[in-house]
Amino acid sequence: MNAGRRGWVLAVALVGVAACSDAPAETPVDGVAPETVAARETPPANPLRNAYFGDLHVHTRYSFDAFSLGTVATPDEAYRFARGDSLTHASGYEMQLREPLDFYAVTDHAMFLGMLPAMADPTTEISKTELARPFVAARTVEELRAAMATLRPYMTPETHAAALDRDVVRSAWAEIVAAANRNNDPGRFTTFIAYEFTSGPESQNLHRNVVFRGDAAPDIPFSRLDSINPEDLWRWMDRARADGYEALAIPHNSNGSNGLMFKPAYFDDAPLDAAYADLRMRNEPLVEVTQVKATSETHPLLSPTDEWADFEISTFRIATRQISNISGSYAREALIRGIAFEAEQGFNPFRFGLVGASDTHNGSYAGDESDYYGKAGVVDGTPEVRGAIPLDPVAGEGPLDVRPCPDTVPTAISGESAEPVAKIWCGEDADRFPDTYLSLWSASGLTGAWAEENTRESIHDAFRRKETFATSGPRIRVRFFGGYDLGDVAADALDLVERADAGGVSMGGDIEGRAEGRPTFLVRAARDVHGAPLQRAQIVKGWVRDGARHERVFDVACSDGGAVDPVTHRCPDNGAGVNLADCSVTEDVGAAQLAASWQDPTFDPAVHAVYYARVLENPTCRWSTWEALRAGVAPRPDHPATLQERAWTSPIWYAPAN
Secondary structure, eight states: OHHHHHHHHHHHHHHHHTTOOOOOOOOBBBBBBHHHHEEESSOOOOOOEEEEEEEEEEEESSSSSHHHHHOOOOOHHHHHHHOOOOOOTSSOOOOOOSSOEEEEOOOOOTTTTTHHHHHHHSSSGGGGGGTHHHHHHHHHHHHHHHHHHHTGGGTTTGGGGTTOOOOHHHHHHHHHHHHHHOBBBTTTEEEEEEEEEOOOOOGOOOOEEEEESSSOOSSSSTTTOSSOOOOHHHHHHHHHTTHHHHEEEEEOOOOGGGOOTTOOTTTTBBBHHHHHHHHHHOOOOOEEEEETTTEESSSSSTTTTTTTOSOOOBBBOOOOOOOOOTTSHHHHHHHOOOOOOHHHHHTTTTOOOOEEEEOOOOOOOOOOTEEEOSSSSSGGSSHHHSSSSSSOOOOOOOOOOOEGEEEEEEEESSSOOSSSSSSSEEEETGGGGGGSSGOOOOOOEEEEEEEEESSSHHHHHHHHHTOOEESSSSSEEEEEEETTTTTOOOTTTTHHHHHHHHHHHEETTTOOOOOOOOOOOEEEEEOTTTTTOEEEEEEEEEEEEEEEEEOOOOOOESSSTOOOOOTTTTOOOOOOOTTTTTTTOTTTSSSSEEEEOOOOTOHHHSSOOEEEEEEEEEEEEEEEEEEEHHTTTTTOTSOOSSEEEEEEEEEEEEEEHH
């Protein structure tokens, strides 16, 4: 029996724990009965704030796609995984974190929430319907995926009534809420009640995760079956907030939105106005900038002077082979476009902070580069099906002739490919690999939040004020401050935070212009002790002058005693490298910490600007190279063999004095 079928046998065995069945008995947290968890003594709050790391984008068996991919993990199992327990992948192997996370959110798709496990369970009422018959009969993942295809015509607001049982959805949602509440351990481990709104008109990704602050939520989540328009989601969130359910939404995979995620117009193409900016920013203060389905910071065609812009890029719309328009799909362009709106019209619809996540559909975080689990059950559960190694690997063989087909690479920031491309990989040896885009996916990412304590309220408040940062996976800690009264604060000072709080703003904040002087920015970063040393810290600036949008990347701190060149604003190469024979890295190169106090040499007090920090590690092996190494074959030449893991802070905005 192959690994995929082993996973599906497990799914069939557990299918009785269906969405509409009675909720399972409450699961103790660390062996303590749930009713006593809240009574534990919470560690004292730190007014200077701690860095907490978590994943805000996790799918379990209640998501229609995860279940159809062989995933049977429950929310309880997902939360236990985040706390350090092992979890069985649909392909049969064990997954386990190197160290536990601080917070976690199960974000199952609201659309058909819990419907597939209920339809596959022969004891439920819905299993007796005609539509459910293929699910009850399915015994393999292939059969289940075929059954899933029969539901696709019902996944619209106009057609869903014939297939959707809202009582099943309510029951599944109630269990997700209950699981979050019984696994929440204030002060030690935070869970968030959350779900995913999954709008994707014509495969143009407009997905959002909705994350609640408290221990309750509306009795049924708003889904794309209610509306595909994100503006309707935000209005629903306003109504929920008025009823006492505070929440925020986090869009993701803007890279696959075909330019719609940061479209400079309403959903119906009406011109943007202040009412739109208020509605969006009230409900959507953050953007997920990195995850398994690629990174959405920027693109080489948008940022041709940024040598590090080509990081884990995917050119396709989500789950298709259609090229996604670049303009309107990346966070940096949107941030700069936002200050253009502010300068010209007095409102900013794109004043968002940055976070990262995995979008796992395995119940687990996606894993490190050296121990990557994929995200989509049996579909990408092994190196062969991910396309990292040949389907018939021969140990010791050299590089194969594989290269991207020309029409899979966009050459302009606008102009979509209307038809799917025939193949993704070309060359003499291309047929030895699956014809898949899965090898473009990334072992990413995490959210970092600076909060007083590890509780829902404190961390959610950090989200709201945008005191957050994204990482591509490593637990790099980075702080970013700005203000006019920080010029005498050393970036490595022990009292940095106290003085920065008193004399400036943290990431997510605003600097108001003054008649004289220029603001000072402080960056301080510390490496992940399990990751590579840090190579450089940078500040990315975007600004608007005379209606034109500009950007520039400044290195501000260099490792190994290097000094920033005052002309190029770049650090010297620190000599860090990777031995591709075993993925070992250059020893004794790089920094454990980097710190900088910086003033913008191009500062103009009359010009709107936005700044954020980016921190780069030394190069290390990409996950596809690790998998080739373990298989004894050469890494694919059409993929980068190495990468530089990184972290991005939320921005600080500068506005001229009135």
